[in-house]
Amino acid sequence: MKWAIAIWAILCKDMRTYYLKPPNVSWGIIFPLAWTGMFFIKSAGEVGSIASLLPGVVAVSILFGTTSMLAVTVTFEKKSRSFERLLLAPLPFELLMLAKTGGAILFGVANAFVPVIMAAFLIDLGGIVWSIFIPAVVLVALASTFLGLFIAVAVSEVFEAQTFSNFFRFPMMFLCGLFFPVEQLPSLLKPLAYALPLTYGADALHGAVRGAHNLPFAVDLAVLVLFCAGLFALSLWNIRRNWIL
């Protein structure tokens, strides 16, 4: 019960002070809108192309939303030393970090549904397999958030967090099959694509939205779970090593 109070307090505080701030809320709406608009224009206004764009826009919205927010907020709290306050709380370290990342995960999931809501006005979403789509969204949000945490621990300045995030984000956009199928990548780049978590998330989302996927859903989701666990464990190890000197 005591841990639950602490976890809830951290989550509410982060939602209030970071994620529900008007600039972040509007960013969460404008970003997917811009991506959807860009590809819609590229496809010469073909409404039918929206279904093929939707999984990529959903994935990229989650990736940018979570990594940007978490990398910046954790780096900011580390720099201002308010993160020490959390480290001093009588809470298991793993739970503490789950509470700290909880806000970003929710923010990522919320970002994912902005393009879905926009698409609902233009196309029929009746064919989406929600039982795959929702777990895929949640797992992509988890993996992206833990990637953001890994980045936040690796840098000391807020601006470094943004720069370092882009080092991962932009290659992932083009390598993970968000907008260009992994099969069309040069054979040298294919192994790299399968070493990135978003490839499995995008595959599951493409499968859930329009039935086109390379791997079985179970494999996609299982690999994402492994990536989440690995990135979370790596981030905790890094925090213990670098922040608790």
Added chain:
Amino acid sequence: MSADMAFAIEVRGLAKRFGEVAAVRQVDFAVRPGELFGFLGPNGAGKTTTINMLTGLARPDAGSIFIGGIDCVKQPRAAQHLIGVVPDESNLYPELSGFENLCFCAALYGIGKEERQRRARELLDAFDLTAAANRKFGTYSKGMKRRLTIAAGIIHRPQILFLDEPTTGIDVASARQLRMLIGGLRRDGITVFMTTHYIEEAERLCDRIAFIVDGRIVCLDSVENLLQPVQNKHLLQIACETFPGLPQELAAAFPDLSFSTEGNDRLRVEADGPIRVGPLVRFLEERQIEVSEARRIRPTLEDVFVQVTGIGINSMRKEKTGGGRS
């Protein structure tokens, strides 16, 4: 090694290196329950590193730490519920109000909503911050920030409070108010471990004091015992213009006295017996040095510190400025 439950904090052979630099070397001390223990030393002496190791924010390279009987080297987070920490910088959340900050800090210790709100109101009142309760922490003055940070450190009613440089960087009035609050914590039975580089502050507040220099404790005793060797000293402070070589000139003329300068406008005279002021003033005036004031001063912990560590008080004062002393 087992813990002696008679102590709130027990430290043996504590050591910590940062690369080539030995920040803390073989530190031993024990703090009794309810005691106000001062950890005194210049910047870079190892005070904050020691506090970080005691509170679980740093890992010792060697030694043992027992907090309330719990082995904090083996279980770094096991004693967190017993301690409160006030860091050397106010690190609350600028976007939250004073009241919200206190409630959040209480929630981290699992305190329910009604109870944490009640405690937050009580502390805001006790720390004279009720009028600013709903203002964002980021808008507070330095003194208000320090007071709220101390309130945040005790909202979960810890048995042991770590105060790192509580009055550094704040104005004299706020520092005085803080010292009264710290004295009140001891009266409430909280064990206080306080680091400071303000010697008068430690002398006024602490039961026992450890001097730490270059990562080593060079002296540890009660304030009364520390002052004992200098109690019989006779000290005189002369306000006059000084110059390099003046103490040596004076020492040659008055071999029973010892001289040192404090800045460019103070001369300090020490002796084992009473000091005759007249001959000293005449000597200075014959050399065209105008004396504006000469007064006897009481030996303080500063004298003990200088005697024990060999570190000049002036150099220690210069390290951090911005108030605190009054």
